Amino acid sequence: MERASIDEADSGRPTADRVLVTGATGTVGEPLVRELSDGEAAVRVATRSPDDARERFGEGPECVEFDLGRPETWGAALADVDRLFLLYPPGSGVSDVCEFADAADRMGVDRVAFLSILGAEKLPVLPHRRIETHLAATDLAHTFLRASWFAQNLSEIHRAEIVERDEIFVPAGDGVLSFTDARDVAAVAATVLTDPGHRNRAYDLTGPAALDFHEVAGVFSDVLDRPIEYADPSRLTFARQMYRRGFSPGFVVFMVAEYSVVRLGFSGRTTDDIETLLGRPPRTVREFVADYADEFRA
Secondary structure (H helix, E strand, O other): OOOOOOOOOOOOOOOOOEEEEOOOOOOOHHHHHHHHHOOOOEEEEEEOOHHHHHHHHOOOOEEEEOOOOOHHHHHHHHOOOOEEEEOOOOOOOHHHHHHHHHHHHHOOOOEEEEEEEOOHHHOOOOHHHHHHHHHHOOOOEEEEEEEOOEHHHOOOOOHHHHHHHOEEOOOOOOOEEOOEOHHHHHHHHHHHHHOOOOOOEEEEEOOOOOEEHHHHHHHHHHHHOOOOEEOOOOHHHHHHHHHHOOOOHHHHHHHHHHHHHHHOOOOOOOOOHHHHHHOOOOOOHHHHHHHOHHHHOO
16 A cells, blocks of 8 residues: 555545544554544544443543443444454454444444554454454545554553562563554544544554664663663573463463564664654654653552
């Protein structure tokens, strides 16, 4: 798919009346709901637990029951929706995501923003690429947000080792990553869902610099004012530790594969798409650590 210029006008409606956010309590979904709630679009939160979502978001967004694995919940979630934020939930089937997209198409959704992975267009067997291909074949106008590795993985998946052992415990070798702040991805998603000019585009979303985990550990040490080391375990040691911590076998395999790609040097590309879309530079790793410092205190 060729990428067009960002300022090209849409041929459809200029703004969204109602936006449905799937994965609304997740790493990108939660800040996206808050970004959209600050604007003019009506926001509908799709969640397994509407009551919990109301406690989290207050009375602003509408919260409806939704489970990708239960098609009987799809109709109410999609009713009168103009635009959709879609992701591929860990552990879900590609077919479920594609069938839900087809349902959105049938019910008159105008546009979908799909959270994908940087480099998906080069990996046809990747679930995200298979979903992209399916979306491109529907009548939905689509925007693919191909995001690099989230800095928030360090405050979510890898927080325990940082807090308890003062180490970043990932098997990435000397590979570099263009760390992306999920809050920037959420801001981009809000932009492409509510502004004209983003139909049938793909954006590569990265941070401003590619760093290895030795450099990241140095940033943590500086900001937190205590020594943080990069452990760089073997992939087998890493997998055993993640199993012991309770992560599912499928997710552990995914993480090992992801860090294997980093080790091979395929994850360091940077782009200016976030700055072009938001009119400001993307957040740095140092800004991320400073903003989340309380979560990393021992």
